[in-house]
Structures are given as structure tokens and as C-alpha cells.
Amino acid sequence: xxxxxxxxxxxxxxxxxxxxxxxxxxxxxxxxxxxxxxxxxxxxxxxxxxxxxxxxxxxxxxxxxxxxxxxxxxxxxxxxxxxxxxxxxxxxxxxx
Amino acid sequence: xxxxxxxxxxxxxxxxxxxxxxxxxxxxxxxxxxxxxxxxxxxxxxxxxxxxxxxxxxxxxxxxxxxxxxxxxxxxxxxxxxxxxxxxxxxxxxxxxxxxxxxxxxxxxxxxxxxxxxxxxxxxxxxxxxxxxxxxxxxxxxxxxxxxxxxxxxxxxxxxxxxxxxxxxxxxxxxxxxxxxxxxxxxxxxxxxxxxxxxxxxxxxxxxxx
Numbered sequence: 001x002x003x004x005x006x007x008x009x010x011x012x013x014x015x016x017x018x019x020x021x022x023x024x025x026x027x028x029x030x031x032x033x034x035x036x037x038x039x040x041x042x043x044x045x046x047x048x049x050x051x052x053x054x055x056x057x058x059x060x061x062x063x064x065x066x067x068x069x070x071x072x073x074x075x076x077x078x079x080x081x082x083x084x085x086x087x088x089x090x091x092x093x094x095x096x
Numbered sequence: 097x098x099x100x101x102x103x104x105x106x107x108x109x110x111x112x113x114x115x116x117x118x119x120x121x122x123x124x125x126x127x128x129x130x131x132x133x134x135x136x137x138x139x140x141x142x143x144x145x146x147x148x149x150x151x152x153x154x155x156x157x158x159x160x161x162x163x164x165x166x167x168x169x170x171x172x173x174x175x176x177x178x179x180x181x182x183x184x185x186x187x188x189x190x191x192x193x194x195x196x197x198x199x200x201x202x203x204x205x206x207x208x209x210x211x212x213x214x215x216x217x218x219x220x221x222x223x224x225x226x227x228x229x230x231x232x233x234x235x236x237x238x239x240x241x242x243x244x245x246x247x248x249x250x251x252x253x254x255x256x257x258x259x260x261x262x263x264x265x266x267x268x269x270x271x272x273x274x275x276x277x278x279x280x281x282x283x284x285x286x287x288x289x290x291x292x293x294x295x296x297x298x299x300x301x302x303x304x305x306x
Contacts, residue, residue, distance in 0.1 A: 010138070021151040024152060027153070028156070031097060032097045039261055077140045
């Protein structure tokens with residue numbers, strides 16, 4: 001596993017986007033919500049999530065998005081590692 | 097385009113879970129079999145970026161807004177639609193469980209639309225379009241547009257089957273809004289991120305769309 005420029009650049013970009021998002025994102029309804037307003041009859045409900053709608057206020061939203069992005073990164077790495085640590089490693093196979 | 101809980105009846109939601117899970121399983125098999133392990137950090141950092149970019153709703157004329165879905169971006173950068181299935185599955189799961197963004201009962205449906213349909217449509221349209229005598233970035237733009245538009249139309253059919261949207265009007269409004277959203281939020285952002293990657297890394301992954 002290499003911490004190459006691409007990975008670091010993508011992480012830096014993700015962090016920058018997460019910090020900026022609450023300040024630049026439009027609060028207009030998204031395409032599905034707008035369509036539902038116009039022609040839908042659905043009754044949406046949602047679970048009691050820890051941080052519904054990424055929290056309120058810019059500071060909380062920035063924190064929620066940064067933590068969320070890092071959590072997604074960590075979960076992806078952890079999941080992928082748990083799948084490959086049992087020796088089914090591509091690179092290991094090709095270098096032997 | 098995250099379909100919330102309550103927009104499809106539970107039996108439908110269960111059926112979409114059953115349809116989506118084999119794709120997630122095949123995606124995991126791809127990641128441990130065919131994917132080069134050296135690109136795991138790339139896959140993980142793409143997942144973080146897609147999560148962050150999905151929070152950036154861009155205003156669209158007509159009083160709506162849209163954000164990147166990201167399936168085409170992931171599939172093209174990683175060179176496989178299975179990468180998109182995995183990344184979207186992870187992002188949608190965290191969004192649904194932690195942030196109440198998109199449904200939990202409808203998670204299978206959202207994985208199917210945004211990850212599976214988006215990933216396969218985006219990946220194979222890019223592969224086909226880049227054979228045409230047009231700039232690769234134009235192929236990428238069009239593929240990303242299709243990778244959002246087709247799932248939106250699929251969602252209109254699913255919501256019509258659910259009795260939540262009327263069929264014809266549903267296709268018209270979902271297709272209409274997402275045709276516009278796809279241009280800016282999906283097409284433009286996908287091209288910009290791939291351009292960014294080529295600039296900072298310049299290797300074979302980012303050269304996929306060079």
C-alpha cells in the first residue's frame with residue numbers, strides 16, 4: 001500500500017470540499033425532492049440518526065462533513081484490508 | 097436523488113435489497129480478486145471525496161439543486177464499474193445511518209440506482225464514447241451525464257411502481273430536472289476532478305481520460 005500523491009491529493013480535496021460545502025451549498029430542494037413536491041404523493045420518514053441533516057449551523061456541518069469523510073475513508077481502508085489480509089493479495093501474487 | 101424511507105412500500109424495498117446485494121458481493125469479490133491492492137488508498141480517498149462532494153448542492157434553474165453522485169467518476173478513475181458499486185454502497189450507508197440522508201429501508205434501492213446503474217452506465221458509456229473521434233473529456237462529460245440521468249429515469253419507474261409518482265409525469269419531471277443537474281453537478285464536476293487528478297498524479301489511473 002502506498003500513500004501516493006493521488007491519495008493525498010484526493011484526501012486534501014475532500015477535506016477542502018467538506019470545509020467549504022456548508023458555505024457554498026444551495027439549500028434548494030434537490031431534483032427528487034422537487035419532483036416529489038410537484039407530482040409525488042410519498043410520505044417520507046427517517047430514522048433517529050445521530051446527526052440528522054449533517055447538524056445545524058455552519059460549524060457543526062463542517063465538523064460533520066469532515067468526520068464523515070474521514071470515517072468513509074477509514075471504513076473503506078479497513079474493509080478492504082480485512083478482505084485482503086488473508087493472503088489473497090494481488091500484488092503479493094504477482095511479485096512472487 | 098437519495099430515495100427516502102416511505103417512498104416505496106416495504107415489500108418493494110426488500111426486493112430492491114435482494115437485487116442490490118449480489119452486486120455488492122460481486123464488487124467485494126472484484127476488490128479482492130481483480131483490483132490491484134496498491135490502489136486501495138485511491139479507492140478509499142475517492143470514497144471520501146464522493147462523500148464530501150455529495151454535500152455540495154449546486155443551484156439549478158427551476159428552483160432545484162443537485163450534487164455529484166460520483167459513480168462515473170469512481171468507475172472511470174478506477175477502471176471498473178465495481179469500484180463505483182463499492183464506493184456508493186459505503187457512502188450511501190454512512191449517509192443513511194449517521195446523517196439520515198437517504199433511507200435505510202431504501203438503501204438497497206439507492207445502491208441499485210446510484211451505484212449499480214450509475215456505475216455500469218457511466219463506465220460502459222465512457223468506454224464506448226471514447227472510441228468516437230471526439231475529445232476524451234467530451235466522452236467523460238457525456239458518460240457522467242448518462243450516469244446520473246439513467247438512474248433518475250430508473251427512479252421514476254421505481255417510484256411509479258411504488259404508487260408514489262405518476263408514471264408519465266414522474267419520468268418527465270425526474271428526467272427534466274436531472275438532465276439539467278447532470279450537466280453541471282455530474283458532467284462538469286467529473287471532468288474537473290479527473291483533470292485535477294491528472295495534474296497532481298499524472299499516472300495511468302488519471303490518464304484513463306487523458
